[in-house]
Amino acid sequence: MGKVVLVTGVARQLGGRFVRRIQRDPDVDRVVGVDAVAPEHHLGGADFVQADIRQSAIGRILAETGADTVVHLDVTGTPLGSGSGSRTSVKETNVIGTMQLLGACQKSPTVQRLVVKSSTNVYGSAPRDPAVCTETTPPKSLPSGGFAKDAVEVEGYVRGFARRRPDVAVTVLRFANILGPSADTPLASYFGLPVLPTVFGYDPRLQFVHEDDVIEVLRISSHEPRRGTLNSGTFNIAGDGVLLLSQCSRRLGRPTVPLLLPAVTWAGSLVRTLGMTDFSPEQIRLLTHGRAVDTTQMRETLGFRPKYTTAGAFADFARGRGAGLLPPEALAGAIDRIAELSLRGSGHLPTQSAN
Structure with a gap:
């Protein structure tokens, strides 16, 4: 008998791709996808x-399938599809759903x-963060809400499970x-805006992983x-x-609008109201302070080397988004003009271009 793999969150593109990939592995006998x-x-x-993994029925499903491998992908920052759920339902799926599944x-x-999908959001984004976060780096300030807080809670429950079941490889x-051509994440939605609101005076460092590499490392982690x-x-x-965020905007051909932090918060509320993207407080902190992580353990212990660099993942994502509003050669001047108009309207004159 081969492996029986149970996967949560298969209604999302990432979950569907992983299910289609893992069942091609020769030692996998059966794959069971679960979603609400x-x-x-x-x-x-x-x-x-x-x-719904928030309900106790997941225990019956696990028992009936006899799954020996569980891949938990139903930990996410956005509802599935437009108007399909609220932030409350997403949080319940992330936290309560994980608790039910672990039980x-x-x-x-x-x-x-x-195998559990988590996020580097657990490190938060703060001005005094180290230049590079390792797996043992404690956050300077714990995330106060949103998906980042969910991920911290989920990891806490997973650590508790690992202590209670030391016989299970976690x-x-x-x-x-x-990022990638079909990525459906808050940051992908942000980069899809025609003009990118940014925080004046900040040009954060960002790191990406390509969706193809996500599928492959999930596959590796599911096996011996x-x-x-x-x-x-x-x-x-x-x-x-x-x-840098400025490099991302130029490679997309999209102008930025540097705003003072209170204005960025207001702009975030506006785009959320319009349903354009999830411009949450945690995303604003990321676009202010940035984040970079060390991947030594990924390479040396897990034995995984991504096919795409951060720049390569962004380039593939950008190709899938099409041309921006402005050609790259015209973008720098437009950014300067927009920044000056924005800051004059706020009573502040820029001393230099934000980009």
């Missing part, structure tokens, strides 16, 4: 069970491996901002480790290098 809504994409030969795994005699993957590697533990997952 039926996916619009196909799942290949996988079985689909419609169930089911704890009771299951068949579960041998657990892997937590902290992904940097996920190769000789010389160990795929249980907590790992930062990101492409090599960083990009």
